[in-house]
Amino acid sequence: MNRLPVAERREQLIEAALAVASRDGIDAATVRAVAAEAGVSLGVVHYCFQDKDELLRAMAHAITSANLERSLGELPPEADDPESVIEGVIDALWAGIRDSRGPQLLSYELTTSSLRHAELNQVAIEQYRGQWAAAEQVLDLVERSAHVSWSVPRGTLARTVVAVIDGFSLAWLVDGDSEAARAGLQGFGRFLATVAVPSSLEADAAATLA
Amino acid sequence: MNRLPVAERREQLIEAALAVASRDGIDAATVRAVAAEAGVSLGVVHYCFQDKDELLRAMAHAITSANLERSLGELPPEADDPESVIEGVIDALWAGIRDSRGPQLLSYELTTSSLRHAELNQVAIEQYRGQWAAAEQVLDLVERSAHVSWSVPRGTLARTVVAVIDGFSLAWLVDGDSEAARAGLQGFGRFLATVAVPSSLEADAAATLA
DNA sequence: GGTTGTCTTGGTCGGTTGTCCAAGTCAAGT
DNA sequence: ACTTGACTTGGACAACCGACCAAGACAACC
Numbered sequence: 001m002n003r004l005p006v007a008e009r010r011e012q013l014i015e016a017a018l019a020v021a022s023r024d025g026i027d028a029a030t031v032r033a034v035a036a037e038a039g040v041s042l043g044v045v046h047y048c049f050q051d052k053d054e055l056l057r058a059m060a061h062a063i064t065s066a067n068l069e070r071s072l073g074e075l076p077p078e079a080d081d082p083e084s085v086i087e088g089v090i091d092a093l094w095a096g097i098r099d100s101r102g103p104q105l106l107s108y109e110l111t112t113s114s115l116r117h118a119e120l121n122q123v124a125i126e127q128y129r130g131q132w133a134a135a136e137q138v139l140d141l142v143e144r145s146a147h148v149s150w151s152v153p154r155g156t157l158a159r160t161v162v163a164v165i166d167g168f169s170l171a172w173l174v175d176g177d178s179e180a181a182r183a184g185l186q187g188f189g190r191f192l193a194t195v196a197v198p199s200s201l202e203a204d205a206a207a208t209l210a
Numbered sequence: 211m212n213r214l215p216v217a218e219r220r221e222q223l224i225e226a227a228l229a230v231a232s233r234d235g236i237d238a239a240t241v242r243a244v245a246a247e248a249g250v251s252l253g254v255v256h257y258c259f260q261d262k263d264e265l266l267r268a269m270a271h272a273i274t275s276a277n278l279e280r281s282l283g284e285l286p287p288e289a290d291d292p293e294s295v296i297e298g299v300i301d302a303l304w305a306g307i308r309d310s311r312g313p314q315l316l317s318y319e320l321t322t323s324s325l326r327h328a329e330l331n332q333v334a335i336e337q338y339r340g341q342w343a344a345a346e347q348v349l350d351l352v353e354r355s356a357h358v359s360w361s362v363p364r365g366t367l368a369r370t371v372v373a374v375i376d377g378f379s380l381a382w383l384v385d386g387d388s389e390a391a392r393a394g395l396q397g398f399g400r401f402l403a404t405v406a407v408p409s410s411l412e413a414d415a416a417a418t419l420a
Numbered sequence: 421g422g423t424t425g426t427c428t429t430g431g432t433c434g435g436t437t438g439t440c441c442a443a444g445t446c447a448a449g450t
Numbered sequence: 451a452c453t454t455g456a457c458t459t460g461g462a463c464a465a466c467c468g469a470c471c472a473a474g475a476c477a478a479c480c
Contacts, residue, residue, distance in 0.1 A: 003446065003457060025326035027237075031438065041459050043441085052438065108380075109322045115315055115383055116235035124384045152397070160394050163377025170318075170380075171373055173325055174334045184370050187362070191401050213427055213476065241468060251429055253470085262468060 010048045010058070013038050017059040022102035026109040029056070053119040060110050060123040063103060064130050070096050071134040074141075082196045085146040086189045089138060094185055097169050098178055105173055128162070135161040148196035157195070164188045220258045220268070223248050227269040232312035236319040239266070263329040270320050270333040273313060274340050280306050281344040284351075292406045295356040296399045299348060304395055307379050308388055315383055338372070345371040358406035367405070374398045 004012070016038035021029040031045050031052055038044075049055040074092040079085050097104055107127065114124035135158035143149060150157055165185070172181040214222070226248035231239040241255045241262055248254075259265040284302040289295050307314055317337065324334035345368035353359060360367055375395065382391040 006457080009457085025322075027326070030436080032436085042461090043459065044457085046439065047457070105322060105325055108318065109326075111380065111384065112235075112315060112319045112322060116237070116319075128381060128384045156390075156393065156397070159378075159381060159390060160397060163381055163394060164374055165377070166380055167373025167375070167377035168369075170321065170376055171338060171369060174321065174338045180366075180369060183366065184373060187366070187370065194404075216427075219427085240466085242466085252431090253429065254427085256469065257427070 006048055009040075009044065013040075013045060013048055013055065014058050014062050017055055018062060018103075018106075021059065021109075022106050026056075026106060026113055029059070031055075051119070053117075056110075056113075056120060057123060060114070060120070060127070063107060063110070064127050066103070067107065068130050068134050070100075071131075072137055074138070080146070082142070082146040082148045083190070083193045085142055086192050086196075087186060089142060090185050090189045091182075093138075093165065094182055097165070098172075098181075101173065104169060108170065108173075131162045132158050135159075142196075143199075146196065147199045149199050150195060151197050152195050157192075161192075216258055219250075219254065223250075223255060223258055223265065224268050224272050227265055228272060228313075228316075231269065231319075232316050236266075236316060236323055239269070241265075261329075263327075266330060267333060270324070270330070270337070273317060273320070274337050276313070277317065278340050278344050280310075281341075282347060284348070290356070292352070292356040292358050293400070293403045295352055296402050296406075297396060299352060300395050300399045301392075303348075303375065304392055307375070308382075308391075311383065314379060318380065318383075341372045342368050345369075352406075353409075356406065357409050359409050361405050361407050367402075371402075 013034060017029050017034045020033050020037050024033075032042060034055065035042050035045050045052075045055065049058070071093065074089060074096075079088060110120075111124045111127060114120040114122075114127075132155070136154055139150060139154060139157060139161070168181045168184050168188075172178060223244060227239050227244045230243050230247050234243075242252060244265065245252050245255050255262075255265065259268070281303065284299060284306075289298060320330075321334045321337060324330040324332075324337075342365070346364055349360060349364060349367060349371070378391045378394050378398075382388060
């Protein structure tokens with residue numbers, strides 16, 4: 001095995017853990033399986049991480065960051081009317097989920113594991129704080145792109161967005177009906193449009209001049 | 211230990227498994243832990259169940275039935291206007307969830323476990339088929355109580371109801387904010403009211419909204 | 421009262437897990 | 451060249467898991 005500084009070895013092991021857990025589930029992410037996936041021997045894992053839990057926490061942090069980046073990596077849609085903007089954002093978000101079934105399922109496994117095991121206590125709340133913050137940023141993006149304002153508190157709306165996406169994603173993981181999920185999310189998008197009101201004249205003018 | 215016919219012993223073990231798994235998580239529901247919880251010795255479990263998986267499947271079936279009964283056990287609300295009827299139903303549903311944190315979390319653990327382990331393959335889909343059917347029955351109940359018809363296909367709406375409840379429940383399990391969950395669900399209830407039209411106008415609305 | 425068949429017991433077995441460690445290997449600095 | 455310290459190896463360990471079994475205990479029936 002190539003020799004690597006511990007920091008890089010850690011990153012490699014985190015990616016290996018992510019690969020194993022996404023493919024075969026969180027329970028399959030044993031120290032041995034991760035070492036095998038990374039092509040290193042068993043002791044290396046405990047040389048780089050104090051605990052198995054420390055490895056899992058690092059893996060959770062990695063997947064949370066990846067999810068966050070993916071959510072915010074959506075391009076601001078071109079359309080002008082709020083309905084089309086929302087539709088475009090939802091389609092992009094849903095495509096991201098549909099194309100990463102393993103990691104998506106792993107996210108739920110991590111959440112439930114975190115709620116049961118004290119050593120992973122912080123994982124779930126960090127996951128959701130990240131998701132709520134990301135949802136708020138997406139809502140901001142829609143506000144600016146579609147020249148609207150939300151008639152509902154931002155935090156409340158963000159929590160709802162995350163909840164709805166979570167719910168439809170979980171159902172899709174169970175029965176694999178992508179079309180039902182897409183349709184349901186688009187239905188929620190039409191509801192979102194009903195709580196978006198046109199921006200004030202000053203804001204509109206400022207946006208136009210800029 | 212009292213001697214029991216195998217059928218009753220099975221029921222007792224299922225309840226013991228449910229107790230252990232609700233309290234300490236699905237991973238804690240080992241054969242030994244279940245036997246200890248039931249106060250029987252180790253061999254009894256394998257005398258009553260061929261596999262540990264058979265025990266888990268039986269437990270999943272039990273919790274699914276319990277959830278279904280709980281959802282349908284809600285009294286038809288007294289109010290006449292659709293908004294109040296929906297509000298009452300949602301409050302009752304939410305109260306049922308809020309008062310059973312352990313079993314609720316166990317349901318999600320069962321879903322994710324089912325999606326990973328082939329031996330539990332049917333568990334998740336049965337869970338959700340049951341929930342979707344229950345949601346449809348609740349929607350029927352609201353239709354009759356509030357004298358409205360849904361302007362959206364029943365199945366689609368039921369799937370949305372389950373998804374939203376799932377999403378808010380999961381978030382509540384993570385951060386424990388009961389008030390946010392209740393508020394979010396009531397917000398969804400107000401949306402539901404917008405797709406409920408008075409019974410006489412059913413045909414009209416169906417033609418308008420597709 | 422003896423027999424039959426159901427239920428229970430307590431232990432054993434092989435396999436897997438997380439953790440740990442002594443020894444070995446290698447690159448860099450003196 | 452030699453020392454030092456970072457990194458790797460492969461095995462060992464105790465603990466726990468699901469599964470299994472021979473033997474015992476009990477109730478019901480002939």
